[in-house]
Amino acid sequence: MAFFNFHKNTFKHGIHPPESKEETNKLPIKQFPFPPVIILPMGQHIGAPSQIVVREGQEVHRGQLLAKAGGYVSVPLHAPVSGTIRKIANVPTISGKMSQGIFLEAFPSSTQEVLEGEPIDPDTATPEEILQGIQNAGIVGLGGAAFPTHVKLKVPDGKKCETLIINGIECEPYLTTDHRVMLEQETDIFTGIKYLLKATGARKAIIGIESNKQDAANHLNKYIPEGLPVSVQVLPVKYPQGAEKMLVTATLGKEIPSGKLPIEVGVVVVNVATTAEIGRLLPHGQGIQERVITITGPGVRKKGNYTIPIGTPLRFVLEQVGVDEEISEVYMGGPMMGVAVSNLDISIVKGTSGILVFTKKDIKRSPKTYPCIKCGACVDACPILLNPSKLGILAKFEAYDEMASNYNLMDCFECGSCSYVCPSHIPLVQYFRLSKRIVRKREAEKKEKVNA
Amino acid sequence: MLKKTLDISSSPHIVKGRSTEYIMKNVVWALLPVVFFSIYSFGLNALLVIFTATFASVLTEHFLCKLSKKETTVNDYSAIITGLLLGLSLPPSFPLWMTFVGGVIGIALGKYIFGGLGYNVFNPALVARAVLQAAFPVAITTWHPAFLADRFTTVSESVFTFPFMEPHYDAISGATPLSAFKFDGVSTSTMELAFGQVSGSAGETCAIIIALGGIYLIARNMMSWRIPVAVLLSAFLLSGALYIFNNELYPSPVFMLLSGGLMLGAVFMATDMVSSPITPLGLWVYGAIIGILTIVIRVWGGLSEGVMYSILLANAISPHIDSVIKNRVYGTKRKIKAA
Ligand code: SF4
Ligand code: SF4
Numbered sequence: 001m002a003f004f005n006f007h008k009n010t011f012k013h014g015i016h017p018p019e020s021k022e023e024t025n026k027l028p029i030k031q032f033p034f035p036p037v038i039i040l041p042m043g044q045h046i047g048a049p050s051q052i053v054v055r056e057g058q059e060v061h062r063g064q065l066l067a068k069a070g071g072y073v074s075v076p077l078h079a080p081v082s083g084t085i086r087k088i089a090n091v092p093t094i095s096g097k098m099s100q101g102i103f104l105e106a107f108p109s110s111t112q113e114v115l116e117g118e119p120i121d122p123d124t125a126t127p128e129e130i131l132q133g134i135q136n137a138g139i140v141g142l143g144g145a146a147f148p149t150h151v152k153l154k155v156p157d158g159k160k161c162e163t164l165i166i167n168g169i170e171c172e173p174y175l176t177t178d179h180r181v182m183l184e185q186e187t188d189i190f191t192g193i194k195y196l197l198k199a200t201g202a203r204k205a206i207i208g209i210e211s212n213k214q215d216a217a218n219h220l221n222k223y224i225p226e227g228l229p230v231s232v233q234v235l236p237v238k239y240p241q242g243a244e245k246m247l248v249t250a251t252l253g254k255e256i257p258s259g260k261l262p263i264e265v266g267v268v269v270v271n272v273a274t275t276a277e278i279g280r281l282l283p284h285g286q287g288i289q290e291r292v293i294t295i296t297g298p299g300v301r302k303k304g305n306y307t308i309p310i311g312t313p314l315r316f317v318l319e320q321v322g323v324d325e326e327i328s329e330v331y332m333g334g335p336m337m338g339v340a341v342s343n344l345d346i347s348i349v350k351g352t353s354g355i356l357v358f359t360k361k362d363i364k365r366s367p368k369t370y371p372c373i374k375c376g377a378c379v380d381a382c383p384i385l386l387n388p389s390k391l392g393i394l395a396k397f398e399a400y401d402e403m404a405s406n407y408n409l410m411d412c413f414e415c416g417s418c419s420y421v422c423p424s425h426i427p428l429v430q431y432f433r434l435s436k437r438i439v440r441k442r443e444a445e446k447k448e449k450v451n452a
Numbered sequence: 453m454l455k456k457t458l459d460i461s462s463s464p465h466i467v468k469g470r471s472t473e474y475i476m477k478n479v480v481w482a483l484l485p486v487v488f489f490s491i492y493s494f495g496l497n498a499l500l501v502i503f504t505a506t507f508a509s510v511l512t513e514h515f516l517c518k519l520s521k522k523e524t525t526v527n528d529y530s531a532i533i534t535g536l537l538l539g540l541s542l543p544p545s546f547p548l549w550m551t552f553v554g555g556v557i558g559i560a561l562g563k564y565i566f567g568g569l570g571y572n573v574f575n576p577a578l579v580a581r582a583v584l585q586a587a588f589p590v591a592i593t594t595w596h597p598a599f600l601a602d603r604f605t606t607v608s609e610s611v612f613t614f615p616f617m618e619p620h621y622d623a624i625s626g627a628t629p630l631s632a633f634k635f636d637g638v639s640t641s642t643m644e645l646a647f648g649q650v651s652g653s654a655g656e657t658c659a660i661i662i663a664l665g666g667i668y669l670i671a672r673n674m675m676s677w678r679i680p681v682a683v684l685l686s687a688f689l690l691s692g693a694l695y696i697f698n699n700e701l702y703p704s705p706v707f708m709l710l711s712g713g714l715m716l717g718a719v720f721m722a723t724d725m726v727s728s729p730i731t732p733l734g735l736w737v738y739g740a741i742i743g744i745l746t747i748v749i750r751v752w753g754g755l756s757e758g759v760m761y762s763i764l765l766a767n768a769i770s771p772h773i774d775s776v777i778k779n780r781v782y783g784t785k786r787k788i789k790a791a
Contacts, residue, residue: 012782015468017466017468018466173466245782245783249782255782255783256783257783257784258781258782258783258784259783260783327458328458328459329458329459329460329461329465330458331463331465335463335464335465335466336463336464336465336466337463337464338463338465339463340458340459340460340461340462340463340465341458341460342458342460343458344458356465358465363461363465364466364467364469365461365465365466365467366467366471368471370471370472370473370528370569370570371567371568371569371570371571372570373472373475373569373570373725373726374570374725374726374728374730375472375475375725376676376725376730376731376735379730379731379779383782384781384782384783385779385780385781385782386779386781387730387731387774387778387779389730390730390774407778408781408784411781411782411783411784414463416463416464419463419464419467420464420466420467420468421468421470422467423468423470423471423472423474423475424471424472424570425467425471427462429462429463429464430462433462
């Protein structure tokens with residue numbers, strides 16, 4: 001209830017789902033076994049797919065370039081293991097679409113040492129060189145967005161980046177990867193921040209952490225290197241604080257104008273695991289081969305935080321950790337914004353932050369929906385201050401244009417808070433996702449007509 | 453070997469786990485003490501009236517669902533709320549056949565023709581009561597005294613009036629504090645009002661029990677606190693200003709708050725989610741309209757009570773409040789825009 005909304009250190013509205021992190025947040029990151037075959041789809045990130053530069057039958061070394069960036073908004077892919085390229089063929093992805101992919105069969109008993117590349121020195125490199133280095137390392141937003149990081153870091157002409165915000169919020173229930181990374185990889189994080197400050201020209205960095213990870217905040221505070229302008233800001237726990245807009249408002253009290261990026265208010269936000277990856281890879285000129293993933297949920301036996309090679313098939317992962325016979329739903333990402341997996345033959349990709357396994361009895365969603373009773377719970381939850389009730393009704397009438405023009409549909413970022421609280425169990429986010437897609441399509445068509 | 457097929461669903465994959473049905477059930481619970489007090493103070497009369505109103509509402513809801521070949525919606529509790537509220541807003545010795553008609557009208561005209569739960573523009577119980585008021589102006593303003601000695605053993609003659617007949621009233625009939633003040637200039641003590649020692653509609657007499665029900669629902673986040681606060685505050689301020697202006701002519705603001713149906717209306721009727729606005733500012737405006745109108749009708753209108761009409765009027769404009777008063781969307785300037 002918004003009785004006391006005077007708190008400065010936060011954003012408006014939002015929700016408090018059960019955190020469900022206690023089962024994995026004390027478990028140190030463990031190395032996951034290598035699968036016999038790695039399957040790497042090319043379209044792992046937002047933007048153009050990577051372009052394959054190897055051929056079938058070729059032997060590759062761990063860390064070797066397998067595919068180069070397919071354009072500016074794209075990143076290369078590196079071999080997560082040493083092995084032989086068995087096949088290049090279409091592979092399924094989580095979206096249901098097929099994508100070109102590489103089947104890489106691992107050598108059974110090699111040392112799996114990683115190939116070194118051209119190191120980048122944070123003290124002497126120019127911002128452009130750092131951005132290039134980040135792209136060469138194949139780095140995308142590891143929080144789940146999988147947007148190429150070098151594009152995000154590029155400050156547009158005429159804009160200035162004042163503050164770099166490192167996102168250690170991890171507001172999705174169940175997930176504990178960022179938490180463990182902050183506790184275990186402080187050196188990489190601070191090195192990464194050094195690169196990021198240089199690349200963006202920001203004068204200071206703030207690491208935003210929710211108060212349920214006070215130990216991580218204390219840990220990082222203790223190890224801040226001499227002379228690095230970094231501070232740790234602990235924020236009250238609230239979903240969806242990890243969203244860029246909410247985080248900027250919570251830390252700095254500024255609102256990002258509708259339809260704009262954080263740079264509009266002089267801010268660049270980077271996920272903490274992405275930062276650690278930059279700090280780990282750039283000094284060696286290496287490419288990303290693995291990432292930390294929380295595997296949890298009521299259906300998992302060996303819950304934990306694991307470093308897993310990119311391209312590891314999901315089926316292999318689940319077989320290794322052991323899952324309940326009765327699993328009925330598997331999500332990639334958190335329970336609020338993650339995507340349900342329809343097919344276990346997809347692979348772990350760079351954007352996979354968590355794997356959640358639920359059995360039938362853990363799914364509390366009720367199939368029964370009621371009409372909207374205008375209780376206002378969704379209005380009180382929406383962090384963007386939209387009116388999901390009205391939007392939901394309009395969606396039913398397919399009044400998409402009105403949704404966009406009068407009710408700011410396009411500002412909805414699908415956080416799911418409205419659906420989470422709705423007592424009538426109306427699938428609001430599902431409606432909005434669809435409506436947004438239709439509005440975008442109509443706009444594109446309109447543009448085409450104008451251009452034709 | 454792992455299963456081949458998985459269920460897929462749209463995010464979010466977890467939910468708060470509170471259902472509309474559960475909220476409605478809690479509203480019923482919050483109303484029960486009011487019902488008990490009503491029976492305690494008005495005896496069998498109130499029991500019969502409340503039961504009949506509820507029975508008629510539920511029956512109508514069930515019948516209409518069957519008629520349109522839909523699954524019955526009786527178990528979402530909303531028809532029970534309508535019935536209880538109707539019963540509580542009627543005079544305790546109101547004829548049962550009229551009560552029954554009211555229950556049918558509330559569901560059929562107040563809710564069903566709009567499309568059922570969630571689509572009604574007005575509070576169904578108030579629609580029913582407004583129709584009854586128009587159809588039976590005498591019966592609905594004939595009050596029954598509270599705490600009669602024989603209230604648990606005898607039922608007033610009027611209650612069992614034959615259908616389509618005008619009721620006969622016993623010699624004793626009470627005046628409500630509001631009508632006593634308005635028409636005879638007699639005032640009632642605050643204590644009597646707060647603890648329901650007075651005459652009035654079956655469920656409106658004990659302000660304290662009503663307020664407790666509201667506090668329960670607000671504490672459980674099942675009711676907007678803004679509506680009752682806005683209604684009571686605006687009524688208090690306006691009647692307070694009048695009282696300061698001339699305390700001979702106008703009753704005290706405390707009397708205004710505690711008497712008549714204001715408490716019941718502010719807590720349980722104006723707060724009907726479906727027929728009230730949705731944004732915080734909209735709720736304030738809506739509540740203030742009800743509070744101010746109630747006092748205006750009470751002081752200057754021909755009736756001694758004005759809560760019902762005020763709420764119905766505010767219900768009617770609530771969709772417009774919603775389309776004019778919107779939240780300021782994150783990252784935008786405030787946009788108040790006529791629809
Ligand atoms: S939470 Fe659901 S029932 Fe309540 S107003 Fe929003 S959409 Fe309607
Ligand atoms: S999904 Fe969209 S409408 Fe729903 S709460 Fe999040 S931002 Fe608001």
